[in-house]
Amino acid sequence: MSGQLVGYARVSTVAQDAGLEGQLKTLEGAGCTRVFEERVSSVDLPAREKLAEALRYLREGDTLVVTKLDRLARSTGHLHDLLGELEAKGVSLKVLDMGVDTSTPTGKLIFNLVGSIAQFEREIMLERQREGIAKARAAGKYKGRKPTARAKTGQVRQLQSEGMGATQIARKLGISRASVYRILADLKIDSQEIEGSW
Structure with missing residues (x-):
């Protein structure tokens, strides 16, 4: 039918x-x-x-x-x-x-071929990307993605010392509250001081 x-x-x-x-x-x-x-x-x-x-x-x-x-x-x-x-x-x-x-069998075959070719092209692209990163690292030119939240450590510490809470700091600097907590933990800010200022 x-x-x-x-x-x-x-x-x-x-x-x-x-x-x-x-x-x-x-x-x-x-x-x-x-x-x-x-x-x-x-x-x-x-x-x-x-x-x-x-x-x-x-x-x-x-x-x-x-x-x-x-x-x-x-x-x-x-x-x-x-x-x-x-x-x-x-x-x-x-x-x-x-x-x-x-x-039709031919139609299914064509779609399977399209999918296989696309997957093959993706694997080649990823392999080239990995090779490029390895070469850049070997030449000392690859630094990886800059950790945006970590780059704001000084600002987080300054705002926290001024009595600003985690939510306010996160909003002001455009980072997450979790990042604020991590930065303050890395700076070894006393946990009571952290909790007391939020």
Whole structure:
């Protein structure tokens, strides 16, 4: 039994309305009987309510249709999470501009290859990053990330000696209360003095 074709269209901003209209026409032309649309950034995943709604709506045998992959997923990892969720529901994914449909063996193979290549590229990038850091360390040029809270030790001590409490110090210096406590502990400020000043 063939299921329903369900479309998903997305643009990042209101200024891209023409792009949204284009996606809607393409999805309608592809035979989608229901389309979920939204204007939201690809990185702002929690706010993608219509995508979540589309995923809830889909039933076994249905196909989720998008015009391009970047309209659906924010990364390869996110794409594979979505594919896993769709597969668990018995739903296929069709990407129109790639001509790929995961309901076919070829479509599944292409997606697996895309995922494998992306993972390989990430591992190479991380290896190069590690090598670069090792070389910089050997040359005495790599210092690591500057500890921002620790760099404010003098200011924390000064403000504490003026009777300012941890919350006030943290707010004033833009660091966490935990950092304030750690700095004062490193300075070996008497615990009673610390507690008494907050």
